[in-house]
Amino acid sequence: MNTVPRQIAVRLVEILQTLVMSEMPVNFFGFDGVDAHDYPMHSRAAQQLAIDMIYRCLKCDLITFVPGDWLQEQGFSSIESFVEELARVDQYKKFSSDSPGRKKHNLDMGIWLEPQICCTKKGEALIAEHFPSNIGLQKEDALANFNNEVSTIFLECGVPWDAGVLIPIKY
DSSP states (O other): OOOOHHHHHHHHHHHHHHHHHHHGHHHHHHHHTTBBBTBBBHHHHHHHHHHHHHHHHTTTEEEEEEEHHHHHTTTSSSSHHHHHTTTOTTTTOOEEEEEEHEEEEEEEEHHSSOEEEEHHHHHHHHHHHOOOOOOOOHHHHHHHHHHHHHHHHHHTTTTTGGOOOOSSOOO
16 A cells, blocks of 8 residues: 655644644645645645545545535535535636736635635544644654554545545646
8 A cells, every 4th residue: 555655644644633623724725845846836736636635535534614514505416526626726826916817716716715624533533643742743653653544544435545636627
């Protein structure tokens, strides 16, 4: 089984630790610059990674929407339909103040900014098991154990790390 690359696992732990304490907008789930070569800041590759990791964590019940019925209330039929909508919006696209597409893009960005997410009990338990309050990310054995477990969870839920792109960008 292939495990998540170390830098990405570190960022995933940081994201989940924050989501244990507080709900955040979906765009908090970012991986910009975790690997300057493969995922440079504000790149298509970094956004693809974010989309796929959001999808993995939702499918594996590590994160959820707040409120819990947000997905259905917004008319999404599934996690996939929500993530496919994320994949249609370039969250890094820049417009000048007078560009004709700016207003539409600002409205489209709501898909990245409006939904709030937090850790589920399963996500909280995963973090608590490997990173109790007195152990930081510098403990390589804790990170390695977390990485093995989260990679196994992804595999068991049908969204393994080595599956390649799960929900392709559509912009």
